[in-house]
């Protein structure tokens with residue numbers, strides 16, 4: 001992982017400079033909002049990559065430029081009715097046109113989220129109460145911590161946040177949508193942008209330049225990795241991952257399905273490598289584990305499985321009937337779920353459940369956080385994370 005990271009940084013041809021955050025902001029600001037071109041996003045993403053490498057050489061928000069384009073959003077395989085809890089939410093198919101953006105190649109990790117908490121904690125941006133972190137000014141619950149019963153691997157010792165050994169490169173879980181927004185705002189400020197999201201109101205400026213969560217449309221478009229002729233079921237194609245070596249789904253037999261929960265895999269695990277226990281300290285008995293390469297056509301890892309990925313949108317089952325055709329922002333309000341409350345959407349499936357539904361990991365699959373968040377019958381939120389978007 002480390003070697004690949006440095007190679008990727010070197011390949012971008014950009015040299016980390018002290019003023020690189022300013023350069024990034026300038027690079028993005030120089031292009032018109034409505035006319036932002038994929039090449040400009042590439043330059044911005046590479047520059048941010050370089051800035052991240054310069055500041056945080058161990059782990060970083062590697063960003064992948066996603067070109068502008070049009071695709072047919074929804075269920076192309078006829079499997080969108082498989083989950084009886086929300087059977088028809090992937091139809092009708094509808095064309096969506098998106099401006100270019102950049103998306104994190106990986107789910108946000110425990111190390112990165114702990115770095116965020118330590119940084120904003122040092123500046124008084126958060127409050128800690130029990131085993132939970134709240135925003136200081138917005139009062140929102142951002143994340144749970146170790147000891148809250150929801151299997152966070154980030155701990156607070158009264159002075160600093162730390163991550164349990166061998167869990168740093170696993171995706172963060174037990175976070176909330178508001179915490180993801182706050183993280184994106186932190187990245188925006190860190191790299192020279194204005195924060196895009198008002199955590200309290202839950203509104204993000206979707207046309208502004210900076211970091212935020214992807215919309216459902218941006219997520220699905222990126223998840224497909226350019227596969228539109230024909231459309232495919234999964235980020236890698238139509239292979240149903242019967243041997244479990246393409247993605248971390250429920251009972252996929254990876255070497256992390258033992259020991260302490262959550263049974264996440266390190267981000268980027270399914271890259272075609274044969275991994276060694278000695279390198280990962282996994283709890284399973286296997287000395288080696290051969291993965292297949294599940295990186296999608298745009299270079300995104302773990303799009304299917306590992307952790308659910310929160311998106312910006314409210315969840316509404318009928319949204320596809322009246323979605324905007326260009327850069328749809330999602331419904332104005334969430335559809336009330338059985339408890340009467342609206343919920344945000346999430347994508348990509350997870351390690352914990354949905355075995356009968358391909359881990360909920362089809363690229364078209366939609367899911368409200370209702371079922372896997374607070375209303376999960378067992379352990380809410382321990383399978384929910386996110387990845388960031390830069391636009």
Ligand SMILES: [Ca+2]
Nearest residue numbers: 248249251252
């Ligand atoms: Ca698994």
Ligand SMILES: [Ca+2]
Nearest residue numbers: 302303305307
């Ligand atoms: Ca995922």
